[in-house]
Amino acid sequence: MALASGVRFAPRALLRPWALLRGTTLGRTEPAAGGGGDGARRFGSQRVLVEPDAASGVAVMKLRNPPVNALSLELLTELVISLEKLENDKTFRGIILTSDCPRVFCAGLDLTEICGRNPAHCAEYWKAMQELWLRMYLSSLVLVAAINGACPAGGCIIALSCDCRVLADNPKYRIGLNETLLGIIAPFWLKDTYVNTIGHRASEQALQLGSLFPPAEALQVGLVDQVVPEDQVQSTALSEMARWLAVPDHARQLTKNMMRKATADRLLRQRDADTQNFVSFVCRDSIQKSLQAYLEKLRQRKG
Numbered sequence: 001m002a003l004a005s006g007v008r009f010a011p012r013a014l015l016r017p018w019a020l021l022r023g024t025t026l027g028r029t030e031p032a033a034g035g036g037g038d039g040a041r042r043f044g045s046q047r048v049l050v051e052p053d054a055a056s057g058v059a060v061m062k063l064r065n066p067p068v069n070a071l072s073l074e075l076l077t078e079l080v081i082s083l084e085k086l087e088n089d090k091t092f093r094g095i096i097l098t099s100d101c102p103r104v105f106c107a108g109l110d111l112t113e114i115c116g117r118n119p120a121h122c123a124e125y126w127k128a129m130q131e132l133w134l135r136m137y138l139s140s141l142v143l144v145a146a147i148n149g150a151c152p153a154g155g156c157i158i159a160l161s162c163d164c165r166v167l168a169d170n171p172k173y174r175i176g177l178n179e180t181l182l183g184i185i186a187p188f189w190l191k192d193t194y195v196n197t198i199g200h201r202a203s204e205q206a207l208q209l210g211s212l213f214p215p216a217e218a219l220q221v222g223l224v225d226q227v228v229p230e231d232q233v234q235s236t237a238l239s240e241m242a243r244w245l246a247v248p249d250h251a252r253q254l255t256k257n258m259m260r261k262a263t264a265d266r267l268l269r270q271r272d273a274d275t276q277n278f279v280s281f282v283c284r285d286s287i288q289k290s291l292q293a294y295l296e297k298l299r300q301r302k303g
């Protein structure tokens with residue numbers, strides 16, 4: 001998206017996301033329940049529901065990839081497209097990102113995308129993950145995460161790439177980077193994002209231990225900005241949004257860029273190497289075995 005200064009803020013898509021979406025309903029516009037004019041029309045895709053409010057310049061973007069909003073390739077792609085659509089529409093200044101699935105904000109990487117898949121698929125998947133993070137982390141819009149459910153690993157990545165996080169006060173809604181407990185490692189750009197948010201020492205501990213923080217601890221460590229009763233998450237996210245939108249866009253955007261560019265540039269400089277590392281790492285037999293065992297444990301845990 002172009003800034004007043006002419007600086008291009010978010011990187012252009014290096015993927016061709018449209019190719020994945022043939023036959024889906026992306027771009028369809030339908031009236032919101034009880035809605036009338038353009039400002040109340042929904043658009044979106046199969047897995048991302050967008051409720052735009054032109055009057056306030058704020059859109060609510062809901063993840064709806066049941067049962068747990070695992071980040072499938074399709075969900076990643078649809079998120080990038082929906083974000084780009086709102087960024088290109090000058091009506092919008094902010095997005096509230098939340099979940100349409102009960103009790104889960106986002107379960108992180110869709111493990112079925114990297115278990116038993118060939119290296120080419122894993123590479124395509126990881127590039128889509130990088131793309132979403134880059135776009136969200138550098139978005140010129142204000143992004144507020146209204147976290148209304150569990151938020152582990154890749155879910156936490158999504159939340160961390162927003163400007164502000166509001167978490168529902170439910171002890172089951174834990175947030176953090178638990179990768180080590182699955183036998184995998186957070187990539188450097190995710191580690192950097194963690195450090196930027198909660199500091200070096202807290203990240204060092206939390207990353208090694210794979211800590212998933214319950215709400216009070218997440219607030220204490222600075223992983224989220226507010227913890228509120230579940231029925232107040234949306235209204236609090238809107239109040240936060242108003243606070244951020246009270247600042248002139250150009251000043252806020254340039255400041256955001258100043259704070260985040262170095263972290264994003266580090267990935268942009270070594271995107272291919274990061275992809276190769278990811279692929280060779282997750283395709284190792286030992287890693288495949290631990291991911292399979294973890295998935296199996298998740299499946300058996302049911303009921």
Ligand SMILES: CCCCC/C=C\C/C=C\CCC/C=C/C(=O)SCCNC(=O)CCNC(=O)[C@H](O)C(C)(C)COP(=O)(O)OP(=O)(O)OC[C@H]1O[C@@H](n2cnc3c(N)ncnc32)[C@H](O)[C@@H]1OP(=O)(O)O
Nearest residue numbers: 070107108109110111150153154184185277278281298299
């Ligand atoms: C030295 C070189 C280094 C190079 C480094 C390079 C790269 C680094 C490599 C990797 C970095 C990756 C970074 C990110 C990683 C991730 O995100 S991994 C995913 C982590 N996610 C989790 O651990 C969460 C797992 N899920 C849960 O804990 C729970 O499901 C829940 C989210 C708390 C929700 O609980 P509940 O409502 O009770 O739902 P169920 O557990 O019953 O689950 C319902 C079904 O959903 C399936 N499922 C859950 N999570 C996932 C998932 N992440 N992927 C795919 N599927 C998932 C679950 O199996 C159930 O399926 P069935 O209905 O039984 O079929």
